[in-house]
Amino acid sequence: MSSMSPARYEPDNRGGPATSGGSASIGKAVKIVGQIFSNEDLYVDGEVEGTVEAMEHKLTIGPNGSVKATVKAREVAVLGSIGGNVEATDKIEIRKDAKLVGDIKTARIIIEDGAYFKGSIDIVKPEPVRAAPKPAQQAAAAPHGNQVSVAAGATENKR
Amino acid sequence: MLLPGPLKGMFRSRGGQPPNGPTQPAGPSRAQAALRGGAAAALLSSRPSRGLEEFFTYIRGRCGLRILDMGGATQKNVTFITDLGHKMYSEDFLQILNDTFGADGTTEQSNPGRIEYFLKQTLNYQEGEFDGVLVWDVLEYLSPALLTAVVERLQHVVRPKSYMLAFFHADDKLDAVPFYTFRIGGANALEVAQNGVRRPAQLFNNRSLEKLFGRFESVKFFLTRERLREVIIKA
Numbered sequence: 297m298s299s300m301s302p303a304r305y306e307p308d309n310r311g312g313p314a315t316s317g318g319s320a321s322i323g324k325a326v327k328i329v330g331q332i333f334s335n336e337d338l339y340v341d342g343e344v345e346g347t348v349e350a351m352e353h354k355l356t357i358g359p360n361g362s363v364k365a366t367v368k369a370r371e372v373a374v375l376g377s378i379g380g381n382v383e384a385t386d387k388i389e390i391r392k393d394a395k396l397v398g399d400i401k402t403a404r405i406i407i408e409d410g411a412y413f414k415g416s417i418d419i420v421k422p423e424p425v426r427a428a429p430k431p432a433q434q435a436a437a438a439p440h441g442n443q444v445s446v447a448a449g450a451t452e453n454k455r
Numbered sequence: 456m457l458l459p460g461p462l463k464g465m466f467r468s469r470g471g472q473p474p475n476g477p478t479q480p481a482g483p484s485r486a487q488a489a490l491r492g493g494a495a496a497a498l499l500s501s502r503p504s505r506g507l508e509e510f511f512t513y514i515r516g517r518c519g520l521r522i523l524d525m526g527g528a529t530q531k532n533v534t535f536i537t538d539l540g541h542k543m544y545s546e547d548f549l550q551i552l553n554d555t556f557g558a559d560g561t562t563e564q565s566n567p568g569r570i571e572y573f574l575k576q577t578l579n580y581q582e583g584e585f586d587g588v589l590v591w592d593v594l595e596y597l598s599p600a601l602l603t604a605v606v607e608r609l610q611h612v613v614r615p616k617s618y619m620l621a622f623f624h625a626d627d628k629l630d631a632v633p634f635y636t637f638r639i640g641g642a643n644a645l646e647v648a649q650n651g652v653r654r655p656a657q658l659f660n661n662r663s664l665e666k667l668f669g670r671f672e673s674v675k676f677f678l679t680r681e682r683l684r685e686v687i688i689k690a
Contacts, residue, residue: 390528405533407530407533408530412527412547413545414551415544416521416542416545417528417537417543
């Protein structure tokens with residue numbers, strides 16, 4: 297097993313935007329100590345200590361995965377073990393034989409029979425998305441900044 | 456002998472073998488596997504529960520309470536309690552008990568050092584942290600010294616005037632009792648899944664329970680058809 301000194305690890309996302317379905321993987325023979333920020337789905341089957349953030353993406357802790365870290369992601373699936381607080385804006389799944397010791401904050405949670413969990417669960421319902429204002433309303437409510445930019449453009453035309 | 460309801464599979468050990476296996480629970484690994492759900496838990500019954508109904512009477516209509524479930528996390532319990540708007544805390548008390556003392560380690564349960572270590576692993580919360588505790592049946596598996604320490608700790612971590620729900624077998628002559636996973640089926644309904652059979656460290660009658668919780672404000676009993684005492688303890 298390799299071990300890295302404390303470092304910041306950001307998976308390469310040059311393969312395309314996050315929405316392309318790309319994912320990064322940390323193999324079971326890898327240990328990372330430090331901070332991980334992921335802009336794509338992340339699969340951890342190795343060992344991680346520190347923090348893991350995949351705010352708009354899914355984080356999966358594989359059956360061999362061991363994470364001692366504060367975790368933030370859109371969605372978290374645990375098949376291995378996590379020791380640390382977990383925040384998932386969408387949902388957390390703790391699968392059979394998985395182990396999670398820490399406090400959870402999420403919108404939804406799924407706990408399979410046979411999973412081990414010790415900690416607190418705080419269900420945070422996502423705030424309803426407000427409908428975008430209609431164009432007429434937008435114009436009426438346009439902030440001073442827009443007016444200033446239009447006036448500046450008119451001045452340039454005169455020149 | 457087959458008994459109805461959740462007591463199905465219960466037997467009286469007389470030094471021989473129970474109908475379906477050894478009297479003593481198998482080694483810790485098997486018991487732990489069972490506790491973790493490695494062994495299939497058999498859903499035996501769904502039954503009404505006056506104790507649960509009473510417990511939820513006190514926490515219903517309020518929001519943002521902190522409720523501790525000592526039976527380990529189950530989807531139904533988490534969903535039911537969080538849907539009421541409460542924050543749920545989960546402790547797999549029996550798993551930690553096994554990890555600390557072994558699956559049937561009642562002999563070591565009087566060791567002060569081990570008790571102190573155990574209480575660092577579980578129920579390690581601030582004073583008055585909880586507004587309610589689902590204790591279920593876990594206290595039956597504690598020897599007197601450990602039980603006293605655990606009850607004192609419970610009294611410490613619950614807020615005054617809050618409630619705890621605990622179960623005890625009503626027959627105080629049993630040598631082995633089934634241990635269960637309790638799933639909340641509704642405000643007054645329990646789904647009971649048997650995880651195996653375990654030797655209780657001690658069994659209780661009403662008087663001994665009143666003595667055990669003597670420092671709490673009140674103790675209220677409900678006797679079920681399955682000869683379980685459901686006990687509501689007010690802190």
